[in-house]
Amino acid sequence: MSKHVAIIGGGVVGMATAWFCQQQGHQVTVIDRKPSQRDGCSFGNAGMLVPSHVIPLAAPGMIAMGLKWMWNPESPFYIRPRASMDLVRWMWQFKKSCTQQHVQRSAPLLRDLHLRSRELYQQLQTELPDGFGLKTRGLLMLCKTAAGLDEEAKTAAKAESLGVPAQVLDAEATSKLDPNVQMDIRGSVFYPKDCHLSPNRLMRAIESELENNGCRFCWETESLGFTKSGGRIENVVTSAGEIDADEFVVCGGVWSTMLGHDLGVALPMQAGKGYSVTIDQPAELPELCSLLHEARVAVTPMGSSLRVGGTMEIAGIDQSISQSRVRGILQSVPKYFPAFKASDFEGQPVWSGLRPCSPDGLPYLGRTAKWSNLVVSTGHAMMGISLAMVSAEIVANLLSHQTPEIEGLRMLSPDRYAR
Ligand SMILES: Cc1cc2nc3c(=O)[nH]c(=O)nc-3n(C[C@H](O)[C@H](O)[C@H](O)COP(=O)(O)OP(=O)(O)OC[C@H]3O[C@@H](n4cnc5c(N)ncnc54)[C@H](O)[C@@H]3O)c2cc1C
Structure with missing residues (x-):
C-alpha cells in the first residue's frame, strides 16, 4: 500500500x-x-564502504587510547572535557559498552549489514545514470610499524573468522597492489571487499x-x-x-x-567531529583507498582528486576547525606516501563534519x-x-x-x- x-x-x-x-x-x-x-x-567524508569494520567504536582499549591522546593537540582521537550531563552519561554508557562481549555480539551483525549494503550500492551504481564513482578494488590498512601491523593482523584474523576476507601483506606485496604510488610502510592488511565512492x-x-x-x-x-x-x-x-x-x-x-x-x-549521541581536505592534482593518485593505521587517517582517490581525512573529536555540536588537528592529519600523509609534502594541501579549504555517535x-x-x-x-x-x-x-x-x-x-x- x-x-x-x-x-x-x-x-x-x-x-x-x-x-x-x-x-x-x-x-x-x-x-x-x-x-x-x-x-x-x-559530503566531505572519506567515502569508504567498509565490510572490514566489524568492530564498533565502543571496544576494549578505546578508553585507554582516548586518555593517552588527551594531551596531544594533533592526536586523532580526543574527548574535550566539558560540564555537560549528556556527555557524562554518554561516556558512562560508552565505557559500559567497551567490552569483548559487546564486540562479539556486534561483529556478525555489522558484517551482515556492511556486506548487504555493498550489494545494494553495486545495484544502485547501475541504476543512477552517471553513477557515483563506486570502485570495488578493496582497501589497504597501511602500517608503518611492526607493532601496528601486529595489531592490525589480529583485527584481520577476527574479520577472516567472520568470513570477511583479509590478507596480511609485507611492503613489497602491498606495492604490487597499487604500483602507481610509492609507500614507506612496514606492511598492510588488504581487505578486498571494501570499496570507495565519491560521496558528493x-x-x-x-x-x-x-x-x-x-x-x-x-x-x-x-x-x-x-x-x-x-x-x-x-x-x-x-x-x-x-x-x-x-x-x-x-x-x-x-x-x-x-x-x-x-x-x-x-x-543519546555525541558529535564525533572530523576533517578532510581534497586536492585536485595530487603528486600521485592511488587506485585503492587506504587507512593509515598509526595516524588514523583515511586517504581516498575520488576521480582525479585525492581526499585525506580523519580525527574523532568529541567536542559538542561545534564545527569549528582545529588547525593543530588538521596539521596532524596532513603531516601524516608524507610519512606513508613520500611523494607527498604536507604543503601540497596548503591553501585548500578544510571541511569539517559531525559524525552521529551512539554510546555503543x-x-x-x-x-x-x-x-x-x-x-x-x-x-x-x-x-x-x-x-x-x-x-x-x-x-x-x-x-x-x-x-x-x-x-x-x-x-x-x-x-x-x-x-
Ligand atoms: C572525516 C570523516 C570521514 C568519514 N568517512 C566515512 C567513510 O569513509 N565511510 C563511512 O561509511 N562513513 C564515513 N564518515 C561518517 C559519515 O559521514 C556519517 O556517518 C554520515 O554522513 C551520517 O549521515 P546522516 O545522514 O546520518 O547525518 P548528516 O549527514 O549529518 O545528515 C543529517 C541531516 O539532518 C538535517 N537535520 C537535522 N536536524 C534537523 C531538523 N531539526 N530539521 C531539519 N533538518 C534537520 C541536517 O541539516 C542534515 O542535513 C566520515 C565522517 C567524517 C567526519
Whole structure:
C-alpha cells in the first residue's frame, strides 16, 4: 500500500531512505533545515564502504587510547572535557559498552549489514545514470610499524573468522597492489571487499533522481517538533508550517537526539567531529583507498582528486576547525606516501563534519514502542556511508510490514536507552 512518508534529514541516511521508499511506491517528502547546496557530514567524508569494520567504536582499549591522546593537540582521537550531563552519561554508557562481549555480539551483525549494503550500492551504481564513482578494488590498512601491523593482523584474523576476507601483506606485496604510488610502510592488511565512492557525487545523483521521480524536498525547513494523538504522530511541525504524513522517519544525524526529546525517545549521541581536505592534482593518485593505521587517517582517490581525512573529536555540536588537528592529519600523509609534502594541501579549504555517535557504536534503527508510525535511522558514527543503503532497505521493509532478513537487528533498537 502506498503511503506518504516524511523523512527528517537529507544526509546520506535520509536520502537513501527516500530512494528505497520511492522505489516501493511511497510518496516521499524530505525535510532539511539546510539548502540543497549543503555540505554536511554526508559530503566531505572519506567515502569508504567498509565490510572490514566489524568492530564498533565502543571496544576494549578505546578508553585507554582516548586518555593517552588527551594531551596531544594533533592526536586523532580526543574527548574535550566539558560540564555537560549528556556527555557524562554518554561516556558512562560508552565505557559500559567497551567490552569483548559487546564486540562479539556486534561483529556478525555489522558484517551482515556492511556486506548487504555493498550489494545494494553495486545495484544502485547501475541504476543512477552517471553513477557515483563506486570502485570495488578493496582497501589497504597501511602500517608503518611492526607493532601496528601486529595489531592490525589480529583485527584481520577476527574479520577472516567472520568470513570477511583479509590478507596480511609485507611492503613489497602491498606495492604490487597499487604500483602507481610509492609507500614507506612496514606492511598492510588488504581487505578486498571494501570499496570507495565519491560521496558528493552520490548525494547529488540520488537527489536528482528522487526529484525526477516526484520526491518533494522541503529545504531550509527546520523540524521543530511533532503533533501527536493516541500513540501516533500526526504532523511534523516545521519552520514552514505543519506537514502531515502516514509515516515519519527520523534521519537527522547527530541532531536526532533533539528530535527524540520531543517524542520522549532517548537517542543519546555525541558529535564525533572530523576533517578532510581534497586536492585536485595530487603528486600521485592511488587506485585503492587506504587507512593509515598509526595516524588514523583515511586517504581516498575520488576521480582525479585525492581526499585525506580523519580525527574523532568529541567536542559538542561545534564545527569549528582545529588547525593543530588538521596539521596532524596532513603531516601524516608524507610519512606513508613520500611523494607527498604536507604543503601540497596548503591553501585548500578544510571541511569539517559531525559524525552521529551512539554510546555503543551501533546505529539506532527501527520502530519505537511509543509511536506506531515512527521509524528511527541514525547514529551510524564513522560508518554512515557504508551502512546507509542497508539501513534504508530495512526502513522501507518496516514501512511495508515486511520482516527484514538480517538477524540481530534488535541490538539496534532505538528504545535501548529508554529510561
Ligand atoms: C572525516 C570523516 C570521514 C568519514 N568517512 C566515512 C567513510 O569513509 N565511510 C563511512 O561509511 N562513513 C564515513 N564518515 C561518517 C559519515 O559521514 C556519517 O556517518 C554520515 O554522513 C551520517 O549521515 P546522516 O545522514 O546520518 O547525518 P548528516 O549527514 O549529518 O545528515 C543529517 C541531516 O539532518 C538535517 N537535520 C537535522 N536536524 C534537523 C531538523 N531539526 N530539521 C531539519 N533538518 C534537520 C541536517 O541539516 C542534515 O542535513 C566520515 C565522517 C567524517 C567526519
